[in-house]
Amino acid sequence: MTIKEELAQRASAVENFLEQCLHDRHIPNRLLAAMEYSLLAGGKRLRPVLTLSFAGMLGGDEAKVMPFAASLECIHTYSLIHDDLPAMDDDDLRRGRPSNHKQFDEATAILAGDGLLTEAFVLMAESSLKGGLPADRVLRAVSVLAAAAGAGGMVGGQAVDMEFTGRTDVPLDELLAMNAMKTGALFTEACECGAVLAGAPEADVDNAREFGRSVGVAFQIMDDVLDVVGDTKTLGKPAGSDEAMGKTTYPSLVGLEQSKELADACIQEALDRISTYNGREKEFLVGLSRYIVDRVC
């Protein structure tokens, strides 16, 4: 099985969970349709897969971690819906389909995002209350994940990204700092939460967190690279949209070649963090790391 096939298989397990997780919540029909339109629109499910893989590698029970892992995908999906809004990036297309506010309407898209973000915390709590994970572990994971998703993390990164738009003089360190918040924080906590939920020793939690941090930077750099070298069909969104919006990106700052080298260096840092582990999950994480810099979409 190639790493792409293995990732797809694991993503499929996450999707099976996502497909049923909203159905006993008494959500009004149209709102539920809007939430599921984006939540079940495909995607690589990298964040929940990372959570599950770290939990598994460090002795956790993957089945018990699933609701928590799924919550990361709810948070990621809400951020995409809100980022696409006319007041934000004003994107009409997402994963090859109309973005949420084009398919429904702006009010529904805002509420679908709000609903998915809030639902994420229901799922996290349920991983303990129904799933049996210890409450103290789950609460610690809730704390770091919420901080990463919030105004000091992902939400703050999007705010800074909006301020950067139209500026051509953003220096590399500021771009890295913005991406560390906007994209990196959720990758970081996807990995850290897997370790925390497994009840791993602090040294392993540190390794998981730093692995996630490095992979998150590499992922964002490659996203910028693919926006330049990819085509609209493969990307599921218009290629070249960063340049069209006047966004400072890694390729626009340091060129394609050096961007790729920067991503490779990040992945090497990530691999160093997990070099002492063994087994199937470790091998998967190694393959996944390489896939992130070699992928074409």
Added chain:
Amino acid sequence: MTIKEELAQRASAVENFLEQCLHDRHIPNRLLAAMEYSLLAGGKRLRPVLTLSFAGMLGGDEAKVMPFAASLECIHTYSLIHDDLPAMDDDDLRRGRPSNHKQFDEATAILAGDGLLTEAFVLMAESSLKGGLPADRVLRAVSVLAAAAGAGGMVGGQAVDMEFTGRTDVPLDELLAMNAMKTGALFTEACECGAVLAGAPEADVDNAREFGRSVGVAFQIMDDVLDVVGDTKTLGKPAGSDEAMGKTTYPSLVGLEQSKELADACIQEALDRISTYNGREKEFLVGLSRYIVDRVC
């Protein structure tokens, strides 16, 4: 001290906490300003005050419950910011000042709301991790509060409210059901969470929840009544805005007099739920309940 003065004093204690709670979060300046613009814009702080009062009445430590109580105000504030957006109710005024998206911009207002909602969960987790409340109690409270704030509760209620706008044929039971989600769910859980965090027996948790449910309905009815009989200066928003937007309200359905009677009946149900308790907090809750139907703003 009148009940209004006592409420103001308790609200002030909540505000002292809210004023510092975002300051160590590394939030980008403009986003922080937008979040605090709405979070510190005054208001009665009814939801956190209810949480603290129920916790106190049922033997909990109010100081330890404060971060959790404050999280309810973050959630309430985020909902106001998003509800005011042009795509939603398109309100230019809130508490006598420009609404968030008028003072800042739409993108910042969306992100300020997202940030406050997420920050609420950081605060909840901290009430255990830093504040010392037992993790299992906090996690149970997180679960019911998130469910109440989400797509099956407050967010879903706003979605249904949007669908109702322009319809003049909404029956009373559907209006009650919508308001139970949009406004009632947060009042319900403000009270229930106070009891849960105090470690109260299930019978007390039930009483707290049902008290909150009844008070929430009464509060919404009186909000509709005040929109008709209040003036713009006292309300801090344009009077008569419900009618201008073609919203079905209690007064438009059953008239002012019967609306007031309905609210009184709800308050009586609430008072019945706490009749067997004693002490200062019980007296405060009785006074607060009466104030909710007698207030002028």
